[in-house]
Amino acid sequence: MLLEKMKREFCDNMKEERRWRKLQWMAVCLVCLLLVSLYQNNKAVKLKNTIDGLMLQEAVSSKVQNVSERKKVYLTFDDGPSRYTEEILEILRKENVKATFFVIGYEGDIYAERYRKIVEEGHTLAMHAYDHDYKKIYKSVENFSHDLEKLQTLLEKETGVKPTIYRFPGGSSNSVVKPSVKQFIHYLNEKGITYYDWNALSEDAMDKNLTPAQLNKNIMKDLPKKDPCIVLMHDLGDRHGTVDALEPLIKKLKAMNCEILPITEATPAIQHVKNEEK
Ligand SMILES: [Zn+2]
Structure with a gap:
């Protein structure tokens, strides 16, 4: 148990x-x-x-x-201001695009107001010539420098900004300058002025009867091959085609995803005659 x-x-x-x-x-x-x-x-x-x-x-x-x-495109207008400058500025404002104006020297309140508006709206006010007379300005370095200083002084007086960007009337490769453009380039270098030519153009200065479509077609001949691309157009009071072509041009450039910029000192130099001193 x-x-x-x-x-x-x-x-x-x-x-x-x-x-x-x-x-x-x-x-x-x-x-x-x-x-x-x-x-x-x-x-x-x-x-x-x-x-x-x-x-x-x-x-x-x-x-x-x-x-x-993104391709960089610089829209430039030579020979203004003109009675159409305000219209150009309005289109640029509407499209939120900045451009460059290579201007002529004009005295008087109307022109002073146009120079000021270019600056106030964020565009580059650049120099072209006080007197757009090739024979006179290219006759000697003395004439050339006198003309440019007169323009620079006028623009600084009217806008408070001293311009340092320049375009040779006719471009640096124009056939009027003899024996060589180098003497003028040397002067520009001494003054700290940078010159810009172009590598696409609407041909609006050559024929004032070109339609907006033709002007833009001319630009598009070269633009796709160039980066950066500096486009030459004109702000002239005797032709409205450039103004009519501007909005379609900007819309086309935007559709191509281009970056549209004003020329500044940082812009790569497009120069037909190279600045060998730099
Ligand atoms: Zn010109």
């Missing part, structure tokens, strides 16, 4: 111990599972961060690429 009782107690103890061991194993397994899942989770987060980082990097580099790949 006693033996029987001892045997039963022993068996009960054994069962208890087995249950206890089972519980211990289950706890160990649970902890292991928890650790494995934490590890996997951490790995997934790290992987996600890496992917996000790569995607961000790619997005940034493609954005930089897009910005740098």
Whole structure:
């Protein structure tokens, strides 16, 4: 009887111990599972961060690429201001575009107001000639410098801004300058003035009867091949075609994803006769 009782107690103890061991194993397994899942989770987060980082990097580099790949176009108007300057400014304002005006020296309040408006609206007021007479200004360095200083003084007086950007009447490669344009380039360098020619043109100065479509077609002959592209147009009171062509031109350039900018000292020099002193 006693033996029987001892045997039963022993068996009960054994069962208890087995249950206890089972519980211990289950706890160990649970902890292991928890650790494995934490590890996997951490790995997934790290992987996600890496992917996000790569995607961000790619997005940034493609954005930089897009910005740098945009063609830079500079719209320039020579020989103004004129009675159409205000209309040109209005179109530029509406399209939120800045341009460059290579102006002539005109005295009087009407012109002073036009010079001022060009500056106030954020465009570049640049020099062309006080007196647009090739034979006179290109006769000697003395004539040339006298003409340019007169223009620079006038523009500074009327606008408070001293212009330092210049375009040779007829361009630096014009056939009137003899024996060489280099003497004038030397003078410009001494005065800290930078000259710009062009590498696309509407031909509005050659034929005042060209339609807006023809003017823009002329520009588009060269523009796709040039970057940066400096476009030559004219602000002349005897032809309205340039004004009519301007809005369609800007819309077309925007559709081509071009960046339209005013010329500044930072603009790469487009020069028909290179400035070898620089
Ligand atoms: Zn001119």
